[in-house]
Amino acid sequence: MTTSTKTAKIDRLAELTAQNETTSGASLWREAFRRLKTNKMAIIGAAIIAVFIVMAIVGPWLAPHSATALTWKSEVLVNQGKFVDSPRGGNWFGLDHLGRDTFSRFLIGARQTLLVGVVSMLIGLIVGAVIGAASGAAATLGGRLGQKIDTVIMRVVDMMLALPSLLLAVSIAAVMGQSLTTVMIAVGVVQIPIFARLLRGSMLAQGSKDYVLAAQSLGIRKRRIVVTNILPNSLSPVIVQATLSLATAIIEAAALSYLGLGNPDPAVPEWGVMLSQAQRFFEHAPMMAVYPAVGIIITALGFTLLGEAMREALDPKLRG
C-alpha cells in the first residue's frame, strides 16, 4: 500500500469519527424525542393538536360570523320541524336554535376549550406533583416522621380518589357558583390525586434502584439523592399522564358545561356548552350536537395518541 492511500484512509477515518462526535451528548429526553419523531401515532396526535392550537389562536379572526349575531329565521324553521343544522348558504355547519352560525361558534369555541383543558390540567399537575413529591420524599427519606407524613398525605389523597371524579367536580362547581374559573378549578382538583399518587409511586420505585444504592455507597446524602437521582427519574410517567389528563380535562369540562355548570356567558362559546344546548333540539337538529362532539373527541384523541407515544418513547425497556 502506498503512503498516499494510507494517509487518505486515515483522513477518511478521522472524518467519520468526527461526524460521530457531533451526535454525542444526547440526553434521555432528546433520545426520547428522536424516537417520538419516528412514531406514526405521535405524528398524527401532534398534527391534531397543532390544528387545534392554531384554531384556538386564530379562530376568532377566521370566523365568518359573530358568535352572537342572531337570525330569527332559524327559530321559525325549528318550530316548523325543518332542519337548520345542515349546511346552507353562508353557514357551513348550519345555524343553532338562536340562529347563530354554528361554524363560527365552533371556531371561536376552540380557544375556550383549550384554555379550560390546559389550565385545569396545570392545576392538577402542579398541585398534584408537589403533594406527590412531598409524600414520596418523606417516604424515601424514611424514619418514623417521614413514614407518618407519607401515610397522612396518602390517606387524604385516597379520600379524594374515592369520590367519583364527576361528582367531585360537580360539587365544587355547585359550591363555587357558575363561572369559567369554577370549571377550571373543579376539573383541576379532580386530577390532583392522580398526579400525586403517580409521582409518589414512581419515586418509591426509583428509590430501590441500584444507582440509589451506588450513590449511597459513595456517601452522598439521602436528601441530595432524592433531588438529583430519584425525582428526575420519576418524572417521565407524570409527563405522559399530563398529556393524557389534558384529554380527560377537556371531556370533563364539556361534561360540566353539559350539566349546565359551565360558563354562562353566551358571548363566549365553548364546545361543551354548545353540546349541552344542542341536547334540547336533538330530535330536530342532531347535527348541532355532532359538530362540537366530534371536535371534542378528535382533540381528546390527539392528546391521547401523543401521550401514549410519549409513554412508549420514555419506556426504559425500549431504550436502545
Place this chain on the structure above:
Amino acid sequence: MALLSVDELTVTFGARGRESKAVDGVSFDVDQGQVVGLVGESGCGKSVTSLALMGLLPDKGVKLGGRADFDGNNLLTMSRRELRDMRGSQMAMIFQDPLSSLNPVVPIGIQVTEILQRHRGLKGEAARKEAAHLLDRVGIPDPARRLKEYPHQLSGGMRQRALIAMAVACAPRLLIADEPTTALDVTIQAQILELLKELVDEEGTALLMITHDLGVVAGLCDQVNVLYAGKVVESADRHELFAHPMHPYAHGLLESIPRLDAPRGEPLKPIRGSINDRIAWAEGCAFAPRCDYYTMECLTGTPALTEPAAAGHQVRCVNPVREPVEIATLDAGDATVTAHGGKNA
C-alpha cells in the same frame, strides 16, 4: 494490625421466630494493599457481607452481630452519619451491573464531580479538571467529551470504568468490589481486573473482591475465603488453595471447572444438589448433604476451623480432602484456570 478486621460477623434477616441467618459468623482480615477474595455460589452471603460492612443494609428487619473493625473503629456500631462520611472517602464499593448503578438522567461528569464536592470540597473548574483526570486514570479515552455524555451512551466496560473512577475519586483505603465483572464480556472482564490490580499496586488500596468466578480469584486475590451457607469453610492464600483445596466444597468447586485440555467426551464434574440442600450449622456441617466424604461425625455440631496441614490454611471440616485436584497441578493463574476471564497480568 489489619486495615479491616471482620470478626464473627452475623447478619440475621426477618422478625423474631422467623429469622434466617444470611451471614453466620464470618471472620477475615484485609491488609493495606492486599486483595482478599470472598468466594461462593449465589446465596452464600457474599453480597450481604459487603453491604453490612458498608452499612447499606436496611435498618428494619436486619440484625447485625460480631465486629468489623476498620482502622480500629467498629463499623457495625458507628452512627449513620459517621458511616456516611466514611463511605466514598475511606471505603467505596463497585457494583455488579454498571448500567443500573449509574443515574440515567445525569451526565457522567456531574455524577463524578458530585463525589468530589461531597468529600473533597472541589467545585466548578477544579472539580471538572479532577473528574477528567480520574476518567483518564481509569483508562477512558477522551475524558473531556465523556464527561458530558450520559450513561446509556457508554459501553459496558466504559461504564464500569466510570463507576470505578467514582469509587476511587477520594482515594479510599478499602475498595469492595461485588462481582464487578459479572455483567461484562470476557475481554472487558480482563481489562477491568487489570485496572483493579493496577489501582491496588499503585495506590496501596485494600481490595475485598467478591466473586463466584475462580478465574478472577486465581488472577487477582492474595488471600481467599471460601464461603458456604454464611460461614467461611476454607481460608488460605491463593497458591495454597489452588494447590491443596481441603474442604470438599472448595475441592468440588475447583474440580468442576471445565478444562480445555480434558479428553473429549469426558463429563463435567458438578457438585450435586443446590445450596438449599443444607442443614443448620448448629446441627453439623451445612455442606454434608452434598458432600461425597461425609460421615456421622459431620452431623455432631458445627465443625471448627482447623489448620490440619499448612499454617495459615484454615479448613472447617472433620475429614479434609488430602488428594490434590487434578487442576491444581497447574500453577494458579495459568490459562486453564483463568479460561473465563481472570487472566494474570
